[in-house]
Amino acid sequence: MYDKKKLAAIAARRKKWQEEDLASNHRKSPPRLDRFSTVSDEEIDLLYTPDSLSNFDYEEDLGNPGQYPYTRGVQSTMYRGRLWTMRQFAGFGSAEDTNARFKFLLSQGQTGLSTAFHFPTLMGYDSDSPRAKGEVGMCGVAVDSLKDMEILFDGIPLDKVTTSMTINGPAAMVFAMYLAVAEKQGVPFRKVGGTIQNDILKEYIAQHSWIFPPEPSMRIITDILAYCADNVPRWNTISISGYHIREAGSTAVQELAFTIADGIAYVQAGIDAGIPVDKFAPRLSYFFNAHMDFFEEIAKYRAARRMWARIMRERFHAKDENSWKLRFHTQTAGCTLTAQQPMNNVVRVALQALSGVLGGTQSLHTNSMDETMALPTEQAVTVALRTQQIIAEESGVANTIDPLGGSFFVEQLTNEMEEKAMEYIRKIDEMGGMVAAIKQGYPQREVADAAFHFQRLVDAGKKRIVGLNAYESQEGTPIPLLKIDELVEKQQVARTREVRRRRNAKKARACLSALKEGSLTPNVNLMPLLVDAAREYVTLGEMCDTLRETMGVYTDPAMF
Secondary structure, three states: OOOHHHHHHHHHHHHHHHHHHHHHHHHHOOOOOOOOEOOOOOEOOOOOOHHHHOOOOHHHHHOOOOOOOOOOOOOOOHHHOOOOEEOOEEOOOOHHHHHHHHHHHHHOOOOOEEEEEOHHHHOOOOOOOHHHOOOOOOOOEOOOOHHHHHHHOOOOOOOOOOEEEEOOOOHHHHHHHHHHHHHHOOOOHHHOOEEEOOOHHHHHHHHOOOOOOHHHHHHHHHHHHHHHHHHOOOEEOEEEEOHHHHHOOOOHHHHHHHHHHHHHHHHHHHHHOOOOHHHHHHHEEEEEEEOOOHHHHHHHHHHHHHHHHHHHHHHOOOOOHHHHOOOEEEEEOHHHOOOOOOOHHHHHHHHHHHHHHHOOOOEEEOOOOOOOOOOOOHHHHHHHHHHHHHHHHOOOOOOOOOOOOOOHHHHHHHHHHHHHHHHHHHHHHHHOOHHHHHHOOHHHHHHHHHHHHHHHHHHOOOOOOEOOOEOOOOOOOOOOOOOOOOHHHHHHHHHHHHHHHHOOHHHHHHHHHHHHHHHOOOOOOHHHHHHHHHHOOOOHHHHHHHHHHHHOOOOOOOOO
């Protein structure tokens, strides 16, 4: 893009500047650090100039917004047409408690719902299971049956609001219950919009809330891809998640590489299942972390869009432009919040949210200041939502598209992110793909090593965290915390047992029998069977136990 003679002249002037002006200034004011690096410990140069981008091509590397390779955004108007969806993650206690929080957030200007389920639901157990004791409603909402789902979305029309649900191992069962609620509200499936996370591969890598082994889990996912393509066309079938990989301690490059590699595995699985790529790929979406290093995060989002576009067009030969577009949700990094001086977390979240917006996110969750200690209070979550609203309405950053596009630093960082992430993907391909790499423990070890390296930098004071290892204070900063009433568990257990007592037992047994038989037959799509079971108030635990019998359970192999 640049004239080679001019680039050579710029490089020469830069060299002279370094040898004369800069050297002189360094003698008076030496660099404050021996080495400057991102939070991922990638080295940062002193200065970026046009010669840093000597091979840069506007059309090939950037393109216009809404056009291949989408580095500058997937929509031609971006936020001038419509702001990102403000989607705060909410779920605690009973379905009634969470329904009230949903309605409060919508009344405060939130534009989409996001559901947090408690740990027993994430693992496919009902609240009256011995394995659920002490966990009911503690870190999310308890959903055991259609009855809970009905209460959760009572008074919330599912054709007007899109819902994101953070669920993976039992995603198909929870999704079936959601569809059954829509049906009871009189909403046709074709009008239901939202997202299930449904990203089981990152569970094996990072979050560890799995149920079944990888192969049957991938079968359930391809069943969802096929079912939604035919019946629920507005539904985003997988939110391919780097968030939890980053929370487990990965670098930004690893988050990018492993998440895109997971996306490749899902697309290949869909194609292998006989589904045309353009029939399901436009409904795949991504979910990234917004960590503390402002520019590194922006470069990550821009690189992700470009990588996905190239992979979908060149590797999978997708023809529909919507298959090339990487759309993503962003959540600010919970792992960066500190219990020390917790009000500092408001500032951290604001910076992280701003990087998500400047990176072109389609949807954003901002963490609350108290989340390192408890679930958010109403006051804390309001401040978090207002942070997004101030960025949207007051900062001016939504007035133009990709305002950092063309920055020598940001473009170079974007290129480096793509190159390093693609190197990881090549290694994973050589191993036989992501499922094979997970079985060999490769991404798990890489993330663990990165987490250990970062902690050593923090312990040595080479990465400074305000309030933790810099500017420490002996004075506490008390803030209100949300506490879950112990009665929630007793009431939830009683409700689940009452649901089983009142339902049509014969129909419930027939649904479970059909589900078992279907799971033993490879070409049967399990989604219609799960929707039937949800309609008859078969519980989540019962559905999962049936499939545990036929599909088995996954045990993490010892790798370290």
